[in-house]
Amino acid sequence: MREKEYLKKRYAAILSSxxxxxxxxxxxxxxxxxVLIQNPEESKNALSFCLPSLCLALLGGILWRLFKSExxxxxxxxEGGIIVLVSWLTVIxxxxxxxxxxxxxxFSRAIFESVSGWTTAGLxxxxxxxxxxxxxxxxxxxxxxxxxxxxxIMMSAVVGPTGVGISSAEGRSDQLVPHVRQSARLVLIIxxxxxxxxxxxxxxxxxxxxxxxxxxxxxxxxxxxxxxxxSIGYWNSITVEAVTLPLMLLGNLSFVTAWFxxxxxxxxxxxxxxxxxxxxxxPLSAALLFIFTCQSIxxxxxxxxxxxxxxxxxxxxxxxxxxVSYGNWNSFGVFLLISxxxxxxGTCSTAGGIKQFRIYILFKLLFLDIKRHLIPxxxxxxxxxxxxxxxxxxxxxxxxQIAVFVFLYIASYGLGVMILCSYGYNLSDSLFxxxxxxxxxxxxxxxxxxxMPDGALWAEIFAMFLGRLEFMVIIISFLxxxxxxxxxxxxxxx
Amino acid sequence: xxxxxxxxxxxxxxxxxxLANCLSRDGNSVVVIDRVEMxxxxxxxxxxxxxxxxxxxxxxxxxxxxxxxxxxxxxxxHEDNVNLMVAQVAKKIFHVPHVLARVFDPKRExxxxxxxxxxxxxxxxxxxxFLQAVANxxxxxxxxxx
Numbered sequence: 001m002r003e004k005e006y007l008k009k010r011y012a013a014i015l016s017s018x019x020x021x022x023x024x025x026x027x028x029x030x031x032x033x034x035v036l037i038q039n040p041e042e043s044k045n046a047l048s049f050c051l052p053s054l055c056l057a058l059l060g061g062i063l064w065r066l067f068k069s070e071x072x073x074x075x076x077x078x079e080g081g082i083i084v085l086v087s088w089l090t091v092i093x094x095x096x097x098x099x100x101x102x103x104x105x106x107f108s109r110a111i112f113e114s115v116s117g118w119t120t121a122g123l124x125x126x127x128x129x130x131x132x133x134x135x136x137x138x139x140x141x142x143x144x145x146x147x148x149x150x151x152x153i154m155m156s157a158v159v160g161p162t163g164v165g166i167s168s169a170e171g172r173s174d175q176l177v178p179h180v181r182q183s184a185r186l187v188l189i190i191x192x193x194x195x196x197x198x199x200x201x202x203x204x205x206x207x208x209x210x211x212x213x214x215x216x217x218x219x220x221x222x223x224x225x226x227x228x229x230x231s232i233g234y235w236n237s238i239t240v241e242a243v244t245l246p247l248m249l250l251g252n253l254s255f256v257t258a259w260f261x262x263x264x265x266x267x268x269x270x271x272x273x274x275x276x277x278x279x280x281x282x283p284l285s286a287a288l289l290f291i292f293t294c295q296s297i298x299x300x301x302x303x304x305x306x307x308x309x310x311x312x313x314x315x316x317x318x319x320x321x322x323x324v325s326y327g328n329w330n331s332f333g334v335f336l337l338i339s340x341x342x343x344x345x346g347t348c349s350t351a352g353g354i355k356q357f358r359i360y361i362l363f364k365l366l367f368l369d370i371k372r373h374l375i376p377x378x379x380x381x382x383x384x385x386x387x388x389x390x391x392x393x394x395x396x397x398x399x400x401q402i403a404v405f406v407f408l409y410i411a412s413y414g415l416g417v418m419i420l421c422s423y424g425y426n427l428s429d430s431l432f433x434x435x436x437x438x439x440x441x442x443x444x445x446x447x448x449x450x451x452m453p454d455g456a457l458w459a460e461i462f463a464m465f466l467g468r469l470e471f472m473v474i475i476i477s478f479l480x481x482x483x484x485x486x487x488x489x490x491x492x493x494x
Numbered sequence: 495x496x497x498x499x500x501x502x503x504x505x506x507x508x509x510x511x512x513l514a515n516c517l518s519r520d521g522n523s524v525v526v527i528d529r530v531e532m533x534x535x536x537x538x539x540x541x542x543x544x545x546x547x548x549x550x551x552x553x554x555x556x557x558x559x560x561x562x563x564x565x566x567x568x569x570x571x572h573e574d575n576v577n578l579m580v581a582q583v584a585k586k587i588f589h590v591p592h593v594l595a596r597v598f599d600p601k602r603e604x605x606x607x608x609x610x611x612x613x614x615x616x617x618x619x620x621x622x623x624f625l626q627a628v629a630n631x632x633x634x635x636x637x638x639x640x
Contacts, residue, residue, distance in 0.1 A: 074538065077539055080539075165539045175542070177523060178525050178542075178544040179522065179542055180542035181542075182498070183542075
């Protein structure tokens with residue numbers, strides 16, 4: 001069985017890389033212990049972090065050492081997909097541990113919180129008023145790490161495999177410089193710079209250092225966990241909101257575009273489709289929201305404008321900070337937010353959703369197709385778009401990928417809404433909440449709570465997970481694993 | 495660090511793509527240029543550099559590859575003249591410190607040497623090995639040189 005030998009070798013390499021990721025994640029897991037320096041009385045909870053971290057490190061270390069091969073094998077994109085899937089699942093499982101042991105959450109709730117963190121969604125079932133600082137910081141750190149992505153974090157480490165397999169499987173294929181490891185490091189540097197700037201700005205705006213750290217992490221990762229039940233609305237301050245807006249926009253900006261901004265190449269920034277679309281979509285939506293919804297609800301015109309702008313950007317960047325509750329909003333406002341959440345953020349950023357890039361291309365395609373009917377049949381048409389600093393022409397394969405993705409997205413959205421409806425939530429709440437979960441946004445109309453039924457909870461967990469890893473990777477990886485472990489290997493899709 | 499040089503590979507055929515894969519895996523920043531888009535798909539997942547689809551005899555394409563920052567240029571197209579021209583441009587205009595070119599015709603090696611371009615000639619390498627094999631009288635047949 002030569003094929004079996006070959007597969008064994010490949011899976012050894014896969015497990016070794018997975019072990020590496022787990023090892024690094026276990027170190028991340030120790031960071032909440034920093035709270036102890038300031039707050040020694042929480043030391044009784046330290047074990048709840050050390051123990052899972054130790055287990056994870058042990059598991060990772062064993063996998064890494066055991067399957068480490070001498071020959072330098074490079075992983076294909078498919079194999080990278082398996083690594084991403086397995087390590088995400090494991091890391092999520094272990095990250096839920098502290099929630100169970102410290103907060104006493106049931107298993108499903110803890111998993112929900114962990115998934116919501118890693119996918120940078122920001123829907124929460126934890127009572128933040130009862131949670132200690134360590135748990136709060138842990139949530140923010142999960143979001144920070146989840147925003148960058150496991151691949152980026154691992155790639156920037158000193159050792160470990162290179163190659164584009166893992167990073168492209170995690171939806172981080174766009175590169176800043178022509179080597180994947182240096183690119184990963186740059187991304188991490190830019191990202192940390194955001195977080196640092198965010199912390200300083202929040203601190204200057206009057207937050208306590210602890211709140212500033214948490215909100216800075218949650219904002220740049222477009223996560224949206226907050227340390228207050230009222231989220232950003234707790235401060236009700238213009239400065240805090242003014243700090244949050246640019247942070248959310250930065251988190252939403254593709255790292256490639258951010259790299260151009262960093263180097264001052266604004267020509268390419270303005271050529272970028274996502275930037276163009278955003279600069280049209282944001283003011284337009286904010287204005288509409290102001291005119292049709294906020295104006296009538298909030299008597300003070302300044303407050304109404306603030307709310308309109310903040311909620312628009314929070315939804316489109318898939319951050320999920322809120323300054324008000326949506327209970328008294330009219331249907332127009334709710335549906336506008338739903339649409340924005342579905343569109344989502346930029347590619348190769350920390351945001352979720354269908355992604356503006358895909359919407360932009362579909363939009364251009366619409367006009368191209370209309371034009372095609374009006375020009376001679378034999379005329380050659382082209383659809384140029386700017387990708388970084390290059391003008392590229394899109395081919396049919398790209399359109400097919402986008403069409404399939406959007407179909408999957410809409411189909412699972414419909415399915416999810418139906419599940420929520422079946423648990424007795426009304427249609428508008430279900431539409432809103434599931435768009436929020438699938439787009440990893442985190443805005444809530446109150447469906448997500450500690451007391452929600454298990455079925456609805458798991459539906460949202462799957463939605464966040466699928467939404468973050470963009471469907472295809474998960475489907476393909478599962479099929480590949482299935483194909484490789486069935487002895488005949490002979491099965492086909494209908 | 496030796497393994498983080500900026501290398502531009504012109505031509506992504508069998509040799510070019512192989513070189514690009516190896517260099518990229520070793521940690522170098524690699525940019526590959528080829529005129530045919532299809533050939534760029536032959537690169538393996540080892541390769542994590544940039545791909546440029548264009549004619550390397552055009553200045554715009556070479557500029558796009560940021561050739562002036564390059565430490566090494568390797569010209570591996572199947573046309574000797576294209577390799578020579580790209581190598582010369584890289585040397586004279588972009589001041590690339592180390593320029594390597596493939597040349598098929600052994601007669602041209604001399605010319606390249608005078609222009610200060612390092613060359614590797616597969617023809618003369620193969621010829622040398624053949625001659626050696628003949629001289630050994632069929633003892634070192636496995637292609638491994640003694």
